[in-house]
Amino acid sequence: MNKTSALEHLKSKGYKYTDKREDILSYFEKENGYRSARELLENMRERYTGISFDTIYRNLHLFVDLDILESTILEGEKHFRIKCDSKHHHHFICLQCGDTREIRTCPMKDVEKELQDFAIEDHKFEIYGRCSTCKSA
Amino acid sequence: MNKTSALEHLKSKGYKYTDKREDILSYFEKENGYRSARELLENMRERYTGISFDTIYRNLHLFVDLDILESTILEGEKHFRIKCDSKHHHHFICLQCGDTREIRTCPMKDVEKELQDFAIEDHKFEIYGRCSTCKSA
DNA sequence: AATCAAATCGGAATCATTCTTATTTACAAA
DNA sequence: TTTGTAAATAAGAATGATTCCGATTTGATT
CATH class of the missing domain: 3.30.1490.190 (Ferric-uptake regulator, C-terminal dimerisarion domain)
Known part of the structure; x- marks a missing residue:
């Protein structure tokens, strides 16, 4: 999964394009692993000072539902990574x-x-x- | 693991015997699976009306540390079961x-x-x- | 440009869990 | 058996992650 096809997928499902959604996807595209909502939030705040928890969590869960991200729990906290392209592993x-x-x-x-x-x-x-x-x- | 050897293990490590500890062990001994802290609490309240969260959690974590219980996260909530006797599985x-x-x-x-x-x-x-x-x- | 549902903000609320302080208890030693 | 003491508990406040809610803003369609 990459940012471009994720954005297409969003559009095809009737979800709107927002700069924050693109930004979240950029973040996970360049990371090679699981990151927490808080890590994402801190990264986003550098560009969007007023961004809210709600936006982070709503989009993370939307992306998981749409198979753009996958998630797991590490030390009691949910973490997310971009869904791998390769087959089941x-x-x-x-x-x-x-x-x-x-x-x-x-x-x-x-x-x-x-x-x-x-x-x-x-x-x-x-x-x-x-x-x-x-x-x- | 069973209640008797768990109580011996506790004693050998210098931990005290309490009726609540025995009760928690009885609960997990008769269950065949993972149960949440809340499920345990509700079961215990039938016998100990004033039992506190703290007692539940403190003992659950003690038992995990002592390899009497094992834990996993199911639907975002920690669950516990008595440690199996059989070898790694x-x-x-x-x-x-x-x-x-x-x-x-x-x-x-x-x-x-x-x-x-x-x-x-x-x-x-x-x-x-x-x-x-x-x-x- | 006007419309409207979707997205966001800001903050309150929730839920599981942990911490704090005062009190009680198990157990060992006298 | 009484006493001393550290461990265990109760009660509830605090925390941290996450979700919810009402009000406002924005993207995309008309």
Whole structure:
């Protein structure tokens, strides 16, 4: 997912273009990992001094609903990243900086046999730790 | 983990016996899944009308630290279950009732090769859905 | 330019959780 | 058995993330 196709997607669904929406998308496009609402807010305030929590949260959730962003909870706080283009995969997540690394392994194939009588709706496989940069710092 | 060995573990670490601690352990021993602090509180209030949030949370976190309980976040809220006895494994979790089913598959072996330069500290593999009971209800 | 729904602002409200202070209790030592 | 003391608890205030609400502004259509 990138900013251009996200903006097209928004437009096609009848949502309006706003400079703040473009700005949020720019932010996540250039970040390589999970960022909190607060991190986004602080970044946005440099350009929009009066921006409100409501705008941040409303758009974050809209973007998650539209599959433009994906989210996870890190240390009790929701974090967001731009949705990856590549096909189904999982992430290593650095607990210090939030940056991610794709993991191609997905264990669900093996697991489905074990769960015949259950209705599987979702799954989460995440690996946590320190990336090489944070590890040596 | 069961109530008896949990109480012994508490004692051996110098923590005191209290009827509320025993009660919390009884609750989780008889439940087969993840329960929220609020669910525990409501259950405890039937016997201890004046019990405080603080007692609930303090003990839940103590028990997690002592490996008596394990926790995860479901729909934005921390949930707890008694630590399983069997060796390392993961869970299917019913999003409706919180009950769990053991999954023997763990994908970490395959993944470690992919992450040579990262310091792996933890991982989470959970499958979400409806258990057979909730599915048909 | 006029219209109108969508988007935003500002701040109050909510919800889970944590903290603080005073009081009570378990347990060990006398 | 009484006493001393640190641990545990109660009650409620405080916090932090998130959501809600009424009023205002703005984007896009007419």
